[in-house]
Structure formats: C-alpha cells, structure tokens
Amino acid sequence: MLEAERPTKADATRSASPEETRLRILGATRELFSKKGRRGTTTREIAERAGVNEATLFRHFGNKDALIMACTQHFCGAVELQGLVSDLSGDLEEDLREIGRALLGRIENVRDLIIMSLSEEDDEFGVADQAWRAPYAIHQVIVEYMARRVQTGELRGDPIWLARFFMAMFFARVIGRKKFREATPMDPDDQTAFQVNVFLNGVRSK
Amino acid sequence: MLEAERPTKADATRSASPEETRLRILGATRELFSKKGRRGTTTREIAERAGVNEATLFRHFGNKDALIMACTQHFCGAVELQGLVSDLSGDLEEDLREIGRALLGRIENVRDLIIMSLSEEDDEFGVADQAWRAPYAIHQVIVEYMARRVQTGELRGDPIWLARFFMAMFFARVIGRKKFREATPMDPDDQTAFQVNVFLNGVRSK
DNA sequence: CTCACATGCATGTAAGTACTTGCATCTATC
C-alpha cells in the first residue's frame, strides 16, 4: 500500500504550518463571505473550502465574528501610495492615466469587500472602514493633484468634485462590470485612456 | 371600558383588507431584505415590522422564497419610458440633463435591490433581472439617442461606450453616495448639470 | 526518543429558523 495514496488524514496535519492553515482559512472566508454575505456563510462551509476541520477554525479564531474581522483586516492590510505620486511624469494626461490604473487596481482588489460594505448595514466589524481605506487614500492623492492643476490653470472647477468625478468613473467600472459586459468588450487600458480623455476634455480650461 | 383603548387585537383584523396586509408585508420584506440580505432576514422580523402575525405571512405567500420573489416583482413592476423620449426638446445638453434626471430616479428607486443583486451571487429568484430592468431599458434609450447624435455629427465615438460612460456617472453617484457624502454636499440638479457638462465637453465633436 | 502542539474526528448542546396547525375572534356580506 503506497503511502501517497492516502494523504487524507495526514495531509492537513503534516503539510501545513499553523500559519499556512490560518491563511487558508482566511482565504476561504473571504471567498464565501463576499459571495454569500456574512449571514449566508456558515462556518462549516468555510472549513470545508479551506480543507480544515471546523473545530480548527474555532481554535484559530475563537468565533465567527472574530474570524470575519481578522479576514477583512488581513486583506486590507497596507496601503502604499508613495510610489504612485513619485512616479508621475508631469504630463497631465499621462499622469491621470497612471493614477487611473492605480485606482482601478486598488478598487478591484477589494471589490468584493466594497460591495459587502454597501449591502450590510449593521457593520459592527468595520468592514466598510477597512474596504474603503485604499480608495480613500487615493482619493486624497487625487484631490491634491487636481488642486495643483487647478492652481496652474490647467483645470477648472472644484478639486474635490473633480476628484470625485474622476473616481466615480473607475468605481462604476469595477462595481458594475458584471452587469454591463454584454457586447463589445474593451481593452482595459483603452478604456482607461477613453475615460481620461473624456474627463480631460470635459474639465480642461478652454 | 372604551373600545378605542384596546385596538391591539382588533386592529389588524379590522382595519386592513387582505390586499393592504399583503402590501405591508411586501414593504417590510423589502426594507429588511435590502438591509440584511436574503439570509440575514428572518420571517419573524418581517412579520413584526409589517405588524402582522408570522402565520399570516405564510398564508399569503406560502414560503420565504416565494415572498422574496413576489417582493422584487412587485417593486420592479412597470417600466414606462414613452414619456421620456417624447419629452425631449432637441437641445443636446437639455436632453441629456433630462435623461440623466430620469435615469437617476430609476436607479434610486431600486438602489437597494441593485446593491443586493451585486452581493448575492446565487440569485435563484432573479432579483438581479428585476432590479436591472429599468436601468437596462433606459440604457437602450440612451444608446439610441447617442447613435442619432453621432450620426448628425454632434457627438463622436461609439454610441454604446458613450451610453455606458453616461450611465456610469449616475450609477456611481447613486451607489456610492453614502460613502462620499463627506464634505460639500451639492445640489442634485447642479450635480447633474455638472456631469452632463463635463460629459458633453468631453465627447462633443470639436 | 519524547513531549508539546496542531489537527482530525465524532459527538453534543443550545439557540434560532422556516414552516405548520388548531382554535378563537373579528368583520363584512348575504
């Protein structure tokens, strides 16, 4: 009898470090949680998807609420923006494309959590705060960028509203993607360029 | 003993017609359902909020799933657009503002259901289909409008993408409202005008 | 080798939840 043929029992015990187990649980939690909501997700399902025993889940996190909090905190950990600002070229259109791409990526990373934060009203776990951290941080960057360009006279309008408008374009794109993908799929970069183009033509001075 | 002092028991039995009861249940269902999700909402809660007995709820709708389906169908009933198209003035900017206002209204009417349809993936009840009926219908109108204006040379670009961009502005505004209302609230009509303005400057020919 | 430790496994518990049922009561209608 080959040992390799029955990895069932030994598997979880052997191969995974506690940390690895923890990560598998967190991943499974996020998947299910974002698809079925907090109450729609059962601890048994999470354990199954993670390939661990349900008891293990509780030994790691204590209870379901703590697990959820650990999950959102884990996946919304660090927001690094220093690279973003310093990498800008100075050319308005190019900069906005770069910012747009960065924004798009951050929103996509937490798309599921953002949607969750929209729908669950009793958010005792601060899912919303966590999920919106990165978008908010970029919002600040954008406001400042817009303000500078308004001061130089390149753009017109209230920087806050310019920023909001700019973000809304990308926000809608990520959130509404699945509902609007019908015909004519467009290359993401082309789409970004299109959005920036329209935006710029719309708000550029003269 | 005054009869008026104990309306408790008689109340529901007396005052409400079966139809009225049905409507109260549907309303309560929508409120709770959109706040806590399908699984987060209990039939007991719905009954309480509606001010009826839980048994009554089942006598009306049979089971929870049927209730949910009846609820979304009831609130997404008719989509009337004939007025919209015929009321347009012919002036591009004015028309777009009018369309924008209409769009905004329809999205707001089903905001909660749209958010639900984003977050619940196993949507056996067609909540998504129902919730998106009105926005989709308007989408069609907008595409056709854009196409006409592209043909006359007033606008440039792919009508489908123009329409999508246009809708995305209002979509983001409704969906993301609660997360972005921080400072500087803006008058809704001003905001619509601003959006249409930017959009038009961005996509108008020359 | 051994011993702490992480895990699997089986079983259990207490609470909640969808849904049912039988009966009493009110109301409108004939």
Next chain:
DNA sequence: GATAGATGCAAGTACTTACATGCATGTGAG
C-alpha cells in the same frame, strides 16, 4: 342574524448553525 374568510395566538416540528469537548494521531524541536 348566520356564514365565510382573514387574522391573531400559541404550541409544536424538523432542521440548521455556532460553538464546545474529549480523544486519537501525526509532526517537529529538543
């Protein structure tokens, strides 16, 4: 005034779910 229909009320059933617990086993560090 009798009768049918809508509802309230109370109790109950079958199932799920979060969470606990005791025991066996494999693994890695000393």
